[in-house]
Amino acid sequence: MDDVVELGCDHMVYLSERARKEFNVTFRIVILGASYGSLLSTKLLMAGHDVTLVCLPEEAELINSAGTIVRIILKGEGEPRLIRSGEQPGRLDARTPDDVEPGEYDLVGLAMQEPQFRAPPVWKLMNRIAGAEKPCLSIMNMPPLAYLRRIPGLDTESLRHCYTEPRVWDEFNPDCVTLCSPDPQAFRPPEESLNFLHVGLPTNFKAATFASGAHNAILDRLAEDIASVRLDGLDVPVKLRVHDSLFVPFAKWSMLLTGNYRAITPEAPRSIKDAVHSDIELSREIYAWVDSVAARLGASPEDHVPFEKYARAAESLLKPSSAARAAFAGAPHIERVDKLVQAVGRTFGLENAAVDRTVDIVDARLEANRTA
Secondary structure (H helix, E strand, O other): OOOEEEOOOOOOEEEOHHHHHHHOOOOEEEEEOOOOHHHHHHHHHHOOOEEEEEOOHHHHHHHHHHOOEEEEOOOOOOOOEEEEHHHOOOOEEEEOHHHOOHHHOOEEEEOOOHHHHHOHHHHHHHHHHHHHOOOEEEOOOOOOHHHHOOOOOOOHHHHHHHOOOHHHHOOOOHHHEEEEEEOOEEEOOOOOOOOEEEEEEOOOEEEEOOOOHHHHHHHHHHHHHHHOOEEOOEEOOOOEEEEOOOOHHHHHHHHHHHHHHHHEOOOOEOOHHHHHHOOHHHHHHHHHHHHHHHHHHOOOHHHOOOHHHHHHHHOOOOOOOHHHHHHOOOOOOOOOHHHHHHHHHHHOOOOOHHHHHHHHHHHHHHHHHHHO
């Protein structure tokens, strides 16, 4: 029995890490969301694993006929590379939610915006994923409510109002869900087709561990395989880093509330750079307050990213955040990490006037969109 291991959540027997390496076994991963999800899928394809992207019918048709393209600059180069899925050792296909059977996959990636999960076909797929008890790696900014149930002492019932549809997460076993901080900045350029993604800031995905050792073996193997990829002998940025702390992904919260949500102003969207650097001391104050909320949850100083490092990175973020773009494009709902952090802070008696002001501005913008 040295070559098998029983997974804690779905009780299926898989080859052990040693056996998979010996026999060069390929993992099959399904990722919900073909926009930001195509960045993770490209890294997995380059590492030799197979990926299914779940998306809209027109996206699936395009991806199945032409593949995906990720534009990224390698370290030490001045011009970006175009990395095409069809040229990688792993195999890619795309399907609509109704056509996905979770039992066929080793791992599920969640890369949609939180409001999209309430769409009936996606919600039904999520119920099938929950029933199959497959390990789920979220690369959403908004942490799945099921993941927050893994945080000791956190009253998740008081946070349900922050989600567009909290019932999506009710059937999930929290032990089968983990969170990955989506630090890399990437977007679909409006002048390009739906299968094209531009990576503006090629930082790393930082994932917390699962509760199950067997699920962590999958995560560790994927991280190792991604790290070993070379393109023309050069290292390829955007790694998957696995951390023991549940709170490492929460380091993104301070960045989101300092930059991304403050890119939404009452009048118009502004760049993340302007949101951060127009009043650097206020930005520092907000950043520190959000870090203090994560610390009350249990985060250690090592889990945080220093403000100075974030402020330097923000200097290159010359476009409005995806939240700001969506809010001013008329979206009735967006991911509300701002409201979630405000609510978590209030459970500890922590409040911040600047954060409250941001939440009020976003609330007003979205309410205007819904009224319109």
